[in-house]
Amino acid sequence: MHAESAGVRASTYGDLYLARRADLLAWSRKYSIWPFNFGLSCCYVEMATSITSKYDIARFGSEIIRGSPREADLMVVAGTVFVKMAPLVLHMYEQMMEPRWVICMGSCAGSGGMYDIYSVVQGVDTFLPVDVYVQGCPPSPDAFIRGLVLLGEAVASEKRPLSWLVGPQGVVRSAKPSLRDAMRPERQKQTDLRSPDGL
């Protein structure tokens, strides 16, 4: 069992776990993020690859791919956001039910990437709120899984109202840390690059 997440703690009584209701809900949301089966271009192929055996996002609770936005929790904007497609992307996002999250996969979705061209929207965040950005062109399935795990962590620490009667009503989302800054010290340690002439 993937316990020991934010707020869910093992007790000293064997298989008994203790948590507050809000934390337990957040914890279960974290491990059941159902992606919407939606792709725009090349990135979608790598997203689909992450579902298959070698990578297998089922390990992170996301194996249930939904064909309808109404049943999905997560929209992965995988690929180039085309001007002709933009109203449809927004339409499908609006059909998703709360709580819903967006992973922006690939350079095109993030900023237009290498396609600074008339028919491409320069970043899906011009009309959708994005929770996690995954970089790459296309990002490898490993990179996508990393984004999914990051999203899971953010979801687990999110504060949502328990009902329309109890507690404060707003959603408190976790801060979006910059991974570039977080990983800089580790990356700076790398001084020797492997030669591409061998395997």
Added chain:
Amino acid sequence: MDQGVLQELADRFGQAAVLAQPTRDGIPTAWVSSELLAAVLRYLKSSPKGAYPMLWDITAIDERTRVHREGQPPSDFTVVYHLLSLERNQDVRIKVALSGEHPSIGSVTTVYSNADWYEREVWDMFGITFDGHPHPFRILMPPWWEGHPLRKEHPARATEMGPFQMSSEDAARMLSMMEFRPEDWGMKRESQEHEFMFLNFGPQHPSTHGVLRFVTQLDGEEIVDVVPEIGFHHRGAEKMGERQSWHTYIPYTDRIDYLGGVLNNFPYVLAVETLAGITVPDRAKVIRIMMAEIFRIISHLVYFGTFTADLGQMSMVFWMFTDRERAFDIVEAVTGGRMHPAWFRIGGVAQDLPTGWDTMVRDFCAYMHKRLRDYDASVMKNRIVKARMVGIGTVSAREALEWGATGPFLRGSGVSYDIRKNRPYGGYDMFQFDVPTATHGDSYDRLAVHVEEMHQSLRIIEQCLAGMPGGPYKSDHPLATPPRKERTMHDIETLINHFLGVSWGPVIPPGEATFVTEGSKGNHGYYLVSDGGTMSYRTRIRTPSFAHIQMVPMMSRGLTVPDLVTILGSIDYVLADLDR
């Protein structure tokens, strides 16, 4: 190349009516007047000395700012018709000069059926009107678009056009503009007995393999007609060619058929090499072919897996994606990339093969042969799969040619035509392989051809393994990019040339060249026009998926919606290849 067809045209229509233009690729090219065009095409289609049954491409060139047009008649916009003859194993290019800002020309849809979409594309991209076209609507750009993107005055960059803004009201207005109106397509809402149902399929649907929309007109379960709507994946790849240097355009080619990786680099670098007159050393040729065939297997595996998944056989896609990962291990070791390695260069490849590549490739071939035999048992001989595929989406050889089908699609209909065999390019003449064909042209046959092609690709890869030549992996030609660095620190002239070659990129001599290769899905062709600069003047990308998706209505009439899914799965198309 034999220019006899031009003499034949001159004999038939008079010497004055046909103006020949020499091109770098040697494809016979003739200018004719717009009045004569339909007659010329009709004659060529059934020429007694070797017919041109296939309209391979129609495109246009905005000539208004072009400098090097020596020997060509004055023209503001040129429409280019590219025909293919199997009998002669030769192409012919017919050009028509048009003058004025928004010229018009007669439609040739009555001569070649597949001219329909090509003419719509030219209208959409250039604003050239085709008189008598049955559906003169935009095809790639959305209906609210203003202007025609491939005209020289249209901005290329999104950042030149101001920030993108879309409120919920804007989105609703755009969606209402995309609503399907049967009357526009000459479709009735009811027959004498029933009302038809219009079922919208896509642009977001797992079985369309991407953002592509079909509107089906149904009488009960039966498909009366289908209208495909494309352009959701239009990424402006052709316009991009006009602002990237010849070298920095290579990564954009990877993203055309995004499952085919270096198979896309191939026609592009060969076209540039034709323009520049570069010959490639043997080692580079064999490395290119080996990587291209590995990518053919990768692409076919995705096709095979997703096709069977569409039919409900879910396990194959997991098996085949695992195989694909093994092939990607080689690709990663050799190129450092996965799907889009952008690894071919003008004049060779980016790098030599790493030590130990041969063991990896040998292991992969041994593994893959066995896997393909397993798939034969679980898919090709599976009677449920057969029941879904056999007899569905049948296309005769004549129809396939008429609609511009190429590659495994054409061979599935019984026409043995493979560019690698019929016009060996890039060193394919050094290899032994067969061209698999089938007879019925149905969905099962198209799949069977793909499966056999994987065996043949493995055969080619094994030959590369056995006979990999030594020597340089890149040409010494001064236009090969990036230029050689070794001698740059010895004399100033080499340093200057190196600096310019790396910063501005090579200057390719003026001229025109088309290069056609056998991609995984059909013929990929790059028609490049150089005006003697560091960037292309016009880049035309002819892709197989565009031709094949145009055939969907013809293939699916009279069948049911699940059959439409089978047909789409059997075609092997990819969205970036369709809309570019």
